[in-house]
Amino acid sequence: MRTLVPVLVAFAAAALAWQGCGGSSGRSTQAGGATPAPVPVAPAVSARDFLTDATYRHLLVEIDHVQGHAPSPTALQVLRARLEERCHKPDGVTILVDDAIPPGSGVYSVAENRALEAQHRDHHASGTTAVLYLLYLDGRSDQDAGGARVLGWAHGPSSVGIFRESIVASSNLVASPAEVETAVLVHEAGHILGLVNNGTPMVAPHEDAARPGHDVDEACIMHWRIETSEIRTLITNLGAVPTQFDARCIDDLRASGGR
Numbered sequence: 001m002r003t004l005v006p007v008l009v010a011f012a013a014a015a016l017a018w019q020g021c022g023g024s025s026g027r028s029t030q031a032g033g034a035t036p037a038p039v040p041v042a043p044a045v046s047a048r049d050f051l052t053d054a055t056y057r058h059l060l061v062e063i064d065h066v067q068g069h070a071p072s073p074t075a076l077q078v079l080r081a082r083l084e085e086r087c088h089k090p091d092g093v094t095i096l097v098d099d100a101i102p103p104g105s106g107v108y109s110v111a112e113n114r115a116l117e118a119q120h121r122d123h124h125a126s127g128t129t130a131v132l133y134l135l136y137l138d139g140r141s142d143q144d145a146g147g148a149r150v151l152g153w154a155h156g157p158s159s160v161g162i163f164r165e166s167i168v169a170s171s172n173l174v175a176s177p178a179e180v181e182t183a184v185l186v187h188e189a190g191h192i193l194g195l196v197n198n199g200t201p202m203v204a205p206h207e208d209a210a211r212p213g214h215d216v217d218e219a220c221i222m223h224w225r226i227e228t229s230e231i232r233t234l235i236t237n238l239g240a241v242p243t244q245f246d247a248r249c250i251d252d253l254r255a256s257g258g259r
């Protein structure tokens, strides 16, 4: 357990890196400036853009994957269902399973994830379409420590990385790889929608003080364990894999213009 702390604190910092820079075109600037960390988001999007139809009536989910690590169709179905349930998108939610890309380094930092995204992402918000981009990576996160693995991260306002090999390694007799993948996808989508207190304000306090951006309730999909190999502990405790936002998360989404 102790070894998890630096991993998740570091992860939380990565996950929250874009918070508080709303609307600024310079938000992807990294310390140093000489090292490019491109997050080609144009125009800037916010959680509210995903939740409401004020600017974008349609949501496109573009998914690229490293060869051999394609997404599970059932996980994508649930992701789409959750987005449809929570976002006002009268023109619908479209899932686009796009490019298979060559294997990379096998160990990815957030910067490396962003660089690959810059290379392969085809769609950005435009017209009435908002875009969520998912990249399924091979190998693992550089924030893994000891036996603790990161299963996914939201590293920008419309950008998610998924570590499918770590997801498979974190499945067990109770939860199949596809079920763990489903939970991770919905969790990362929750971060894009501003949960918890990560761009979408809380109606009632329920953020885990020790794990910023996460729900204190173990039964909520936004619990921190969902995106780590600790998901096994959670599944054992609950006897099932959560796939849904709890009432307090839904209250937050609705108060910020979602459904």
Ligand SMILES: [Zn+2]
Pocket: 015, 187, 191, 213, 214, 222, 223, 224, 227
């Ligand atoms: Zn999280």
Ligand SMILES: [Zn+2]
Pocket: 215, 217, 220, 221, 222, 245, 246, 247, 248, 249, 250
């Ligand atoms: Zn919640």
